Amino acid sequence: MTGTTRNTPDHNNLQHIGTSGTAEVTAIAIGRNEGERLMRCLRSLLPQVRRVIYVDSGSTDGSAEAAERLGAKVVSLDMSIPFTAARARNAGMAEAEETAFVQFVDGDCEVEQGWITTALQALQSDPALGIVAGRRRELHPEASIYNLICDAEWNTPVGPARAVGGDMLARRMALEAVSGFDPSLIAGEEPEMCLRVARAGWGIARLDTPMTIHDAAMTRFSQWWRRSRRAGHAFAEVSWRHRRGPEQFWKTETRRSIFWSGLLLAILLAGLIVSPLCLAALAIFPLQIARIALRDPEPQHRWARASFTLLGKLPEAVGVLEFHLRRMSGKRAGLIEYK
Structure with a gap:
């Protein structure tokens, strides 16, 4: 998992989608005990994608049952094995093997309407792109200095990127080229995966468009x-x-x-x-x-x-x-x- 892959992808043989593209996207949300934040997340996704998979990591607040009632496919991790967010994302990707594009999102985020269409167009227009992300904003930056710091942290430069965070639209082929996320990492799994994706010859970009609204809830x-x-x-x-x-x-x-x-x-x-x-x-x-x-x-x-x-x-x-x-x-x- 942590080894590097340097094979250059065959960009001429990539699967492209039509203008109705969002039917080719599966969304994967991950979380644990996110409550109403998760419900907002899933409601924002359901109109935009083919289907939504929610990977639950031992919630005790009824998150899994509520997600299922909304229409999401629920994958519950075996909590006898040490949990990591990377492991949850890999589990979701394994469940979404029929789609060419995967939207990852943390369960405490809402996805902006129109983001997936815009991101998909970016991937279509540049077959060398493997991953795109947009602007993540805080839901309540005024609530505390800590939320405000997060909001500034999310405002990364637009254009080619070294790495992105947990919210991203990814080309499945690019992730499979590096065997996905490293499940042994307790943090930083997204930039680490991006490093390996870049080494495999794929591009990563931050788009100048709203992507998600995050609820850090740090007070x-x-x-x-x-x-x-x-x-x-x-x-x-x-x-x-x-x-x-x-x-x-x-x-x-x-x-x-x-x-x-x-x-x-x-x-x-x-x-x-x-x-x-x-x-x-x-x-x-x-x-x-x-x-x-x-x-x-x-x-x-x-x-x-x-x-x-x-x-x-x-x-x-x-x-x-x-x-x-x-x-x-x-x-x-x-x-x-x-x-």
Whole structure:
């Protein structure tokens, strides 16, 4: 699963669809205990695709039964095997083997009307494209600074992309070329899969069009901390697995987390052991926040986003260290959830 595939796809023999294209798309939603968020997700999908598959990971809130009543095909994972989102996505793809295109979506997202038609046209017009994504937005960015940070995070550059997140329209042939998602990853499985898809010769693109509305529902600092810690774990694990690759994938993100957290620790220790005057070096942190803020193209809330970007290096570094400690001890990592 983690090995790379470098075979160039035969773009001249791809299956194309007609103008009624959405009949060739199966949607796969994944989730656990998403409640009404899942219902909104499925209702947004049902009018747009041939069929909807919902992969449930041990919900106890009646999600599976409610999804079935709405008309979705429900696949329930065997929870005696460690759960990962990647495993859920693979299970959905196995159930959707009759369609050429697959729309993946997280169960806490609504799919914008018209997205699938637009995305399908993009794949039709460029047979070398394997995956496309659009703009994901937060449902309530005003509810908390943490939701606001997520909304900014989703606003990735339009055009050729290195990777996309969990919401995407994918050409099944491209995913099969790399054996889908790596089920052993507890986070970061989508960018890791995209790396292998790109190595196999397929294109990945972010379209300038609305795609999904996400409900992060983050109102507490502890939720943001866990989410950032999970990001650090993903940076470390994926960059370690592909450490010999020419892309240097996520190595910069991993190093930044360690650098800024290590620098803070070094300054604090110097202040305690050498001299309190060493604490003056802490001025580098507000300077870095200013640097990040002034480079932010969105002026509204830029200082808050910049502050949390730098502060986030601490939980990210915790996640990095967690991964490497577990790797050296041979222990399997458990899920890091923020909801």
